[in-house]
Amino acid sequence: TKLLLATRNAKKLLELQRIMDKALGPHAIELVGLSDVPDYPEAPETGLTFGENALLKAREGVRYTGLPTVADDSGLAVDALSGMPGVFSARWSGRHGDDKANLDLVLAQIGDVPDDHRGAAFVCAAALVLPGGKEHLVEGRQVGRLLRAPRGEGGFGYDPIFLAEGQTRTNAELSAEEKDAISHRGKAFRALAKVIAKTV
Numbered sequence: 001t002k003l004l005l006a007t008r009n010a011k012k013l014l015e016l017q018r019i020m021d022k023a024l025g026p027h028a029i030e031l032v033g034l035s036d037v038p039d040y041p042e043a044p045e046t047g048l049t050f051g052e053n054a055l056l057k058a059r060e061g062v063r064y065t066g067l068p069t070v071a072d073d074s075g076l077a078v079d080a081l082s083g084m085p086g087v088f089s090a091r092w093s094g095r096h097g098d099d100k101a102n103l104d105l106v107l108a109q110i111g112d113v114p115d116d117h118r119g120a121a122f123v124c125a126a127a128l129v130l131p132g133g134k135e136h137l138v139e140g141r142q143v144g145r146l147l148r149a150p151r152g153e154g155g156f157g158y159d160p161i162f163l164a165e166g167q168t169r170t171n172a173e174l175s176a177e178e179k180d181a182i183s184h185r186g187k188a189f190r191a192l193a194k195v196i197a198k199t200v
């Protein structure tokens with residue numbers, strides 16, 4: 001089955017294909033990214049919540065391609081920053097997708113607050129919208145805290161400064177499979193995979 005994944009983020013596409021293959025069996029689902037869809041209109045990301053944004057992106061995908069469409073919106077909610085950068089995680093520094101600039105800004109903003117006030121959570125909302133109009137929305141979370149300096153080369157975004165609860169390695173020091181097993185996106189998409197298996 002072919003599904004559109006409404007993202008331009010190539011790493012996200014790889015991560016999700018891997019999670020789907022593991023959940024539903026290899027090749028059960030083929031995810032197509034937006035870079036394979038010519039002239040795709042810019043997805044509106046004006047929602048105030050992850051769920052709203054995931055639904056906006058997925059609806060746009062169905063409207064434009066007619067394919068069942070999956071979309072996610074995700075980000076980092078930092079306790080000491082009142083939940084920011086939240087839905088603005090990808091463009092917190094003002095430069096969309098500049099992971100290094102975004103991470104540096106969050107580190108500077110949280111400053112030297114002590115470990116027990118460095119709590120943060122990755123959140124992922126994942127939406128499935130079908131051509132008939134049916135909509136499904138699930139959410140996954142990964143809680144942990146922010147370190148004072150980045151560690152590790154894996155993952156993307158804020159992974160190098162995020163230490164998940166119960167872990168000794170940052171998300172960026174985990175293997176891809178280890179990260180999937182405990183990540184917000186892993187949790188959300190394993191839940192969505194069950195919905196896909198039943199409805200698509």
Ligand code: ITT
Nearest residue numbers: 007008009072073074075076089090156157158159
């Ligand atoms: P699309 O909107 O095209 O899907 P995007 O990268 O802008 O791509 P999001 O709007 O969901 O995706 O932004 C998520 C941002 O949150 C991402 O750029 C990272 O900064 C951060 N983030 C999300 N999941 C993460 C993860 O697993 N590890 C580290 N950072 C993550």
Ligand code: NA
Nearest residue numbers: 073074087090
């Ligand atoms: Na976003």
